[in-house]
Amino acid sequence: MTTSRPAATYRSDALSQERIVQAAIAILDKDGEDALTIRAIAAHFATGQGAIYHHVGGKKELLREATGHILNDATARIGEQDLAADSIRAVMVGVFDAVDAHPWVGAQIAREPSQVALLDLFELIGSRLSALDVPAAELFEATSTLVNYLLGVAAQYAAGARLARDADRTDFLASAVEEWISRRDMAAHPFMHQLAAQMVGHDDRVQFLAGIEIILEGITVRYGQTR
Amino acid sequence: MTTSRPAATYRSDALSQERIVQAAIAILDKDGEDALTIRAIAAHFATGQGAIYHHVGGKKELLREATGHILNDATARIGEQDLAADSIRAVMVGVFDAVDAHPWVGAQIAREPSQVALLDLFELIGSRLSALDVPAAELFEATSTLVNYLLGVAAQYAAGARLARDADRTDFLASAVEEWISRRDMAAHPFMHQLAAQMVGHDDRVQFLAGIEIILEGITVRYGQTR
DNA sequence: ACCTGAACACCGTTCAAGT
DNA sequence: ACCTGAACACCGTTCAAGT
Numbered sequence: 001m002t003t004s005r006p007a008a009t010y011r012s013d014a015l016s017q018e019r020i021v022q023a024a025i026a027i028l029d030k031d032g033e034d035a036l037t038i039r040a041i042a043a044h045f046a047t048g049q050g051a052i053y054h055h056v057g058g059k060k061e062l063l064r065e066a067t068g069h070i071l072n073d074a075t076a077r078i079g080e081q082d083l084a085a086d087s088i089r090a091v092m093v094g095v096f097d098a099v100d101a102h103p104w105v106g107a108q109i110a111r112e113p114s115q116v117a118l119l120d121l122f123e124l125i126g127s128r129l130s131a132l133d134v135p136a137a138e139l140f141e142a143t144s145t146l147v148n149y150l151l152g153v154a155a156q157y158a159a160g161a162r163l164a165r166d167a168d169r170t171d172f173l174a175s176a177v178e179e180w181i182s183r184r185d186m187a188a189h190p191f192m193h194q195l196a197a198q199m200v201g202h203d204d205r206v207q208f209l210a211g212i213e214i215i216l217e218g219i220t221v222r223y224g225q226t227r
Numbered sequence: 228m229t230t231s232r233p234a235a236t237y238r239s240d241a242l243s244q245e246r247i248v249q250a251a252i253a254i255l256d257k258d259g260e261d262a263l264t265i266r267a268i269a270a271h272f273a274t275g276q277g278a279i280y281h282h283v284g285g286k287k288e289l290l291r292e293a294t295g296h297i298l299n300d301a302t303a304r305i306g307e308q309d310l311a312a313d314s315i316r317a318v319m320v321g322v323f324d325a326v327d328a329h330p331w332v333g334a335q336i337a338r339e340p341s342q343v344a345l346l347d348l349f350e351l352i353g354s355r356l357s358a359l360d361v362p363a364a365e366l367f368e369a370t371s372t373l374v375n376y377l378l379g380v381a382a383q384y385a386a387g388a389r390l391a392r393d394a395d396r397t398d399f400l401a402s403a404v405e406e407w408i409s410r411r412d413m414a415a416h417p418f419m420h421q422l423a424a425q426m427v428g429h430d431d432r433v434q435f436l437a438g439i440e441i442i443l444e445g446i447t448v449r450y451g452q453t454r
Numbered sequence: 455a456c457c458t459g460a461a462c463a464c465c466g467t468t469c470a471a472g473t
Numbered sequence: 474a475c476c477t478g479a480a481c482a483c484c485g486t487t488c489a490a491g492t
Contacts, residue, residue: 015456038485048458050487059485110337110382114390114403119419123407127418138437139418140425145376145438152378155337163341176341191353191366192346198367210365211372218445242475265466275477277468286466 015045017055017065024066028104032165036063036104064115067108071117074098075124084131085216091124092150092212096205099154103161106154113151122147134223142219149215153208174199242272244282244292251293255331259392263290263331291342294335298344301325302351311358312443318351319377319439323432326381330388333381340378349374361450369446376442380435401426 023044027036038059042049056062074094081087099106109118126143134142177196181189250271254263265286269276283289301321308314326333336345353370361369404423408416 037483039483042459048460049485050459051457053486054456107338110379111334111386113379113383113386116403116407119404119407122422123416123419126422127416130418136421137425140422140429141434141437142441143422144434145441148379148383148438149372149376150379151382152337152340152375152380155378155382156340156375159338159340176343177346180343180346189350189354191357192350194363195349195353195367195370198364202367207368207371210368211375214369214372214445214449215442216445217448218441218443221444221448222441264464266464269478275479276466277478278476280467281475 015047015051015055019045020052020055021062021065021069024062025069025102028066029102032162033104033107063108064112067105067112067115068117070098070102070105071095071109071115071120075117075120078124084128087128088125088146088216089209089212091121091128092146093209095121095150096153096208099157100205103158106156106158107162110151110155110158113147118147121150129219132220132224134219138223142223145219146212146215149211153211157204242274242278242282247272247279247282248289248292248296251289252296252329255293256329259389260331260334290335291339294332294339294342295344297325297329297332298322298336298342298347302344302347305351311355314355315352315359315373315443316436316439318348318355319373320436322348322377323380323435326384327432330385333383333385334389337378337382337385340374345374348377356446359447359451361446365450369450372446373439373442376438380438384431 020041023041024036027040027044036059038049038052041052041062045051056065074097075091078087078090078094081090099109109115122143125146126139129142129146130136130139174196177192177199181192181196184192247268250268251263254267254271263286265276265279268279268289272278283292301324302318305314305317305321308317326336336342349370352373353366356369356373357363357366401423404419404426408419408423411419
């Protein structure tokens with residue numbers, strides 16, 4: 001009996017959530033957050049806007065999905081390290097590199113920190129902190145310190161990419177600092193003056209790593225017994 | 228000679244940047260970020276949208292101005308403490324409380340970390356870290372660790388307020404964790420299971436303070452010589 | 455079932471016209 | 474100089490109509 005029929009008698013390049021998310025990622029990477037519109041995606045598949053809504057719930061969900069996709073890729077690649085602390089470093093750096101490659105991911109995880117993919121991160125870091133002898137009662141605060149730090153760096157990265165797109169200057173932050181200084185008494189603010197100098201040649205990644213070490217060290221001193 | 232004339236022969240409740248910013252803050256506090264539209268502000272002053280553009284550059288600038296206003300208030304209230312570390316705590320907590328009272332500020336500083344008001348913060352924290360014996364070469368990374376942590380917490384706060392407005396549940400994060408757990412093998416993820424329990428009664432402010440201590444401790448151990 | 459594209463209800467911003 | 478409000482160029486989302 002012919003009770004069933006092949007489902008896809010339509011065009012072979014049919015839409016799907018997966019293909020739409022991939023197209024969204026491509027648009028976001030190429031032209032930034034503002035370029036992601038339902039109309040742009042529809043145009044990419046040479047169809048109407050309504051077709052998109054058959055496969056994704058809306059723009060917000062699409063952004064969530066795209067972010068989850070990148071984040072899952074980033075954390076899936078992370079292997080187990082011998083030392084728990086090294087595993088934590090690997091997770092943090094993995095997300096950092098993903099945000100570096102896709103700055104809009106930074107904006108999204110700062111906007112929606114309760115994303116499922118971020119909870120995976122919480123688990124990855126938290127479970128390894130417990131291996132570092134952090135007592136159960138303090139695991140939550142120790143984990144969230146690392147995650148919040150990561151969130152802050154991610155947000156800053158996204159902002160940097162946004163500014164770099166708007167105005168084509170490499171050192172937007174440095175110039176913001178210069179402006180800050182020029183409006184104030186320079187002698188009264190030796191730190192900012194020195195900061196402006198350090199800012200020119202600084203490496204974001206090195207700086208991010210230094211922050212991880214500071215926090216891990218703080219956690220070890222505060223909660224750890226042995227090592 | 229009558230070379231000058233009183234400027235304000237118009238209605239006494241004339242528009243001004245200051246009044247517009249105040250109105251924007253009121254709208255943001257009452258109805259959230261989405262409610263801030265140029266039309267809403269114009270309606271508040273019973274005028275046309277164009278009038279607003281005579282006093283502020285646009286919506287982005289208005290949001291920047293409103294954020295700067297709140298942040299300046301928050302940092303201006305901070306007095307000098309005996310210990311440099313206490314001053315740093317006061318600055319961090321001052322911003323935290325401001326974000327707590329005005330969650331949209333958290334979203335804005337995460338979106339534009341190069342805001343002038345945030346550089347003030349950088350100066351406030353950085354100059355005090357140098358009093359904590361942090362060597363000049365490492366001042367930048369130590370300061371940015373604290374600021375990035377603050378940025379992350381601020382972003383999370385803003386997201387929480389947004390979710391609390393959308394759905395009226397107190398523990399959105401807890402329920403997100405519950406969902407996360409329900410989709411996975413619970414026994415394989417002891418940390419998240421325990422986390423869900425800790426989340427119910429946790430105090431955001433206490434947790435934030437714990438993170439500050441972790442980072443300050445890490446900075447002291449890593450860079451400080453005496454105390 | 456899936457796609458199409460016009461229509462709806464918004465935005466931010468601009469600008470000729472008023473006072 | 475300042476204000477007014479229509480007009481413009483967009484959005485996300487919905488929905489009747491097609492295949």
